[in-house]
Amino acid sequence: MIKINNLTKVYKLGKKKMMELKTTNPEKIAVNGLSLETREGEIFGLLGPNGAGKTTTLRCVATLLKPTDGDVSVCGFDTVKQGADVRENICFLTNEIKLDTNFTADYMFKFFGELHGMTPEAIEKRQEELFTQFGINEFKDKKIEELSTGMKQKAAIAVSLVHDPKVVIFDEPTSGLDIITARVVTDYLKTLKEQGKTVIISTHIMSEAEKLCDRIAVIINGQKACEGTLPEILESTGADDLEEAFFRLYKQYNPEN
Amino acid sequence: MKGAGIIIRKELKRVFGDRKLVFSLFILPAILMIGIYSLMGNLIKSMESDITEHVSEVYVVNADQGFKQTAKEMKYEEGANVTYLTDAEYASQKADLEDKVLNGNAELIVVFDKDFENTVAAYTKAGDATPAVNVFFNDSENYSSQAYSVFSGVLSSYRTNLLAQRLGDLDQLNVFTQNDQRIVKEAKANNRFISMMLPYLITMLLFAGAMSVGVDAIAGEKERGTLASMLLTPVSRDAIVVGKLVSMAILSSLSAIVYAVSMIVAMSVMGSTMGELAENGFGNVSFGPTQCLMLLAIMLVMVYLYVAIIGLLAVLAKDTKTASTYISPVYIVVIIAGMLTMFNSGKAIPTTRYAIPIYGNALAIADLCSNELTSVNFLASIGGTLLLAIIITVAVGRAFNSEKIMFNA
Numbered sequence: 001m002i003k004i005n006n007l008t009k010v011y012k013l014g015k016k017k018m019m020e021l022k023t024t025n026p027e028k029i030a031v032n033g034l035s036l037e038t039r040e041g042e043i044f045g046l047l048g049p050n051g052a053g054k055t056t057t058l059r060c061v062a063t064l065l066k067p068t069d070g071d072v073s074v075c076g077f078d079t080v081k082q083g084a085d086v087r088e089n090i091c092f093l094t095n096e097i098k099l100d101t102n103f104t105a106d107y108m109f110k111f112f113g114e115l116h117g118m119t120p121e122a123i124e125k126r127q128e129e130l131f132t133q134f135g136i137n138e139f140k141d142k143k144i145e146e147l148s149t150g151m152k153q154k155a156a157i158a159v160s161l162v163h164d165p166k167v168v169i170f171d172e173p174t175s176g177l178d179i180i181t182a183r184v185v186t187d188y189l190k191t192l193k194e195q196g197k198t199v200i201i202s203t204h205i206m207s208e209a210e211k212l213c214d215r216i217a218v219i220i221n222g223q224k225a226c227e228g229t230l231p232e233i234l235e236s237t238g239a240d241d242l243e244e245a246f247f248r249l250y251k252q253y254n255p256e257n
Numbered sequence: 258m259k260g261a262g263i264i265i266r267k268e269l270k271r272v273f274g275d276r277k278l279v280f281s282l283f284i285l286p287a288i289l290m291i292g293i294y295s296l297m298g299n300l301i302k303s304m305e306s307d308i309t310e311h312v313s314e315v316y317v318v319n320a321d322q323g324f325k326q327t328a329k330e331m332k333y334e335e336g337a338n339v340t341y342l343t344d345a346e347y348a349s350q351k352a353d354l355e356d357k358v359l360n361g362n363a364e365l366i367v368v369f370d371k372d373f374e375n376t377v378a379a380y381t382k383a384g385d386a387t388p389a390v391n392v393f394f395n396d397s398e399n400y401s402s403q404a405y406s407v408f409s410g411v412l413s414s415y416r417t418n419l420l421a422q423r424l425g426d427l428d429q430l431n432v433f434t435q436n437d438q439r440i441v442k443e444a445k446a447n448n449r450f451i452s453m454m455l456p457y458l459i460t461m462l463l464f465a466g467a468m469s470v471g472v473d474a475i476a477g478e479k480e481r482g483t484l485a486s487m488l489l490t491p492v493s494r495d496a497i498v499v500g501k502l503v504s505m506a507i508l509s510s511l512s513a514i515v516y517a518v519s520m521i522v523a524m525s526v527m528g529s530t531m532g533e534l535a536e537n538g539f540g541n542v543s544f545g546p547t548q549c550l551m552l553l554a555i556m557l558v559m560v561y562l563y564v565a566i567i568g569l570l571a572v573l574a575k576d577t578k579t580a581s582t583y584i585s586p587v588y589i590v591v592i593i594a595g596m597l598t599m600f601n602s603g604k605a606i607p608t609t610r611y612a613i614p615i616y617g618n619a620l621a622i623a624d625l626c627s628n629e630l631t632s633v634n635f636l637a638s639i640g641g642t643l644l645l646a647i648i649i650t651v652a653v654g655r656a657f658n659s660e661k662i663m664f665n666a
Contacts, residue, residue, distance in 0.1 A: 012661075062489060065660050084491040092489050100483040102271055114263045115490040160486075 001198050002061055006070035007034045009056050030056040032222035038198050043189060045213030046202040053222035054202035058171050062092035074167055091160040094171035101145035105136055105155040109162055116163035130158040150181035168192055170201040186212055206243045218249050225249040260492030264500025272508055282469060282512055287519035294523030313337045313364035313404035316354055318347040321374040327415045358395050364404035366393040377419050453599050455626055456619035458520060460595030466512030467563040468584055471505045475571035476580035494657040505564040548625055551635055558642045559618050565649035572656045591615055598623050608634055612641030
């Protein structure tokens with residue numbers, strides 16, 4: 001489970017970045033006082049537009065970034081002070097983090113298994129399970145660069161799950177995938193949930209959030225605009241569907257638009 | 258440091274599992290090096306033999322019988338097509354002949370003064386007239402230069418003959434004899450060429466090797482997003498840094514060995530075709546076991562420093578292209594540091610200079626070749642480089658822990 005307590009992340013902008021963003025403020029607040037808690041056996045969704053701070057939040061959870069203020073703990077471990085313990089318990093998937101394409105899925109699986117300190121037998125057993133689940137066995141000995149996008153994504157997911165983590169963090173899980181591969185992925189997220197894992201995903205696709213997530217936090221401008229199950233969100237915003245609810249919240253946080 | 262070993266194994270597999278990479282990193286440089294040097298050797302050799310075999314076009318004006326006799330005795334006309342002209346003939350063709358020499362169609366015009374041998378014979382006391390011989394040649398033409406030097410030999414014999422006629426006994430010209438005795442350390446004399454080239458080559462080639470493997474291992478992985486997946490494992494970032502740097506060091510040492518061996522093979526190929534380098538004893542390096550260990554130690558700290566520098570620049574760069582841009586100026590500095598040791602007058606160098614990383618190492622290797630490296634200078638050269646390498650390694654570790662550098666955040 002993940003506990004985010006008053007998380008704030010401020011980026012210091014270089015001169016070039018400031019020019020790009022047409023701002024004179026050398027600081028950009030990506031996440032602003034965000035708090036939330038996920039439970040075991042649920043899929044939690046961070047829903048928000050591009051640039052809302054979803055990826056930054058997830059990267060803080062995954063120990064890749066250090067919070068400017070506030071703290072994050074995963075399975076009781078602090079992401080800053082006990083980073084290695086946190087990483088033992090999580091897997092983090094995103095489109096930007098990839099497998100080395102010069103190797104086979106088979107080798108990458110074993111490599112990351114070893115980096116997680118697993119025994120060869122444990123890796124073998126786990127590989128059997130996951131490669132069958134994702135249908136990787138037929139292309140496991142091909143170099144990853146030769147695989148299609150869908151195959152690459154499946155291989156990346158399998159490899160990231162090698163150490164059977166308790167918490168699965170997934171930044172935009174279906175982005176760039178065809179509907180069939182996307183379905184394999186979302187189905188597997190449900191399987192993970194049934195196994196009692198904590199799953200946290202970010203998305204800007206309303207239908208995905210509606211269908212997949214047990215609870216949703218709407219993030220706008222780095223702040224939590226609303227949190228709850230789908231019916232709770234609809235009730236508190238007085239909307240008929242999630243899209244409508246999202247727009248109402250968005251207007252509320254950006255009155256000038 | 259748990260995990261560093263796993264990363265090293267993966268990095269080595271990355272290179273050795275890819276036949277194209279093995280070819281371009283290890284085999285191609287060897288082929289190129291040996292190919293280029295043997296080609297150079299052959300070209301130089303064929304150029305030289307072409308020049309010596311060329312039959313030169315020589316015009317000799319007012320030659321007396323004595324000269325013709327000397328030329329005949331020396332078989333001069335076998336390598337030169339000599340045309341003898343009279344004064345009158347020469348006067349009418351002068352501009353034409355000079356034009357020929359200028360354009361490389363003729364090699365030499367030699368003009369003896371009129372009554373050359375008679376004037377020589379008429380000499381009895383100081384103040385009497387001495388005749389002149391005017392030699393016209395074009396030293397921007399290889400053929401003409403060669404013809405000039407061959408002809409000078411003939412003239413010198415001619416002079417000796419005339420002197421013998423005048424004096425009878427040539428020995429009275431010998432006032433004294435000069436006897437030269439060499440007092441040298443054989444190691445130094447044998448290895449002059451090596452001690453000039455080797456430090457430079459080692460300094461440069463080790464860097465080239467590290468450069469070709471280091472950029473992709475760090476900047477490439479960062480660019481492709483594969484480094485981040487390693488940062489997500491429980492392995493500490495320091496272990497990742499160590500794994501990366503050690504594997505880079507192994508690969509670049511291998512690549513340096515390939516370069517060095519092919520260089521030596523190439524040089525001896527070139528040397529044997531030219532017959533010159535062989536004389537300077539390229540195959541004649543006689544390193545004792547202590548020298549070998551010292552050379553190994555110097556090379557190891559150099560490799561360590563190089564991979565640390567390249568590692569740091571590669572991690573600071575956002576992609577491989579930027580990394581190469583950052584590294585080029587360093588490469589130039591390294592080449593200059595190596596070259597500085599090539600031209601050493603032999604003045605004693607203070608120990609402090611040996612402590613300058615890279616330059617000091619090159620100095621130490623040069624001394625090692627001539628068997629002159631003192632243990633103080635050796636330690637200074639190791640120490641200075643090691644210290645800088647450690648400082649840079651710490652910086653690489655810092656960079657790996659910086660989210661701004663790793664994630665552009």
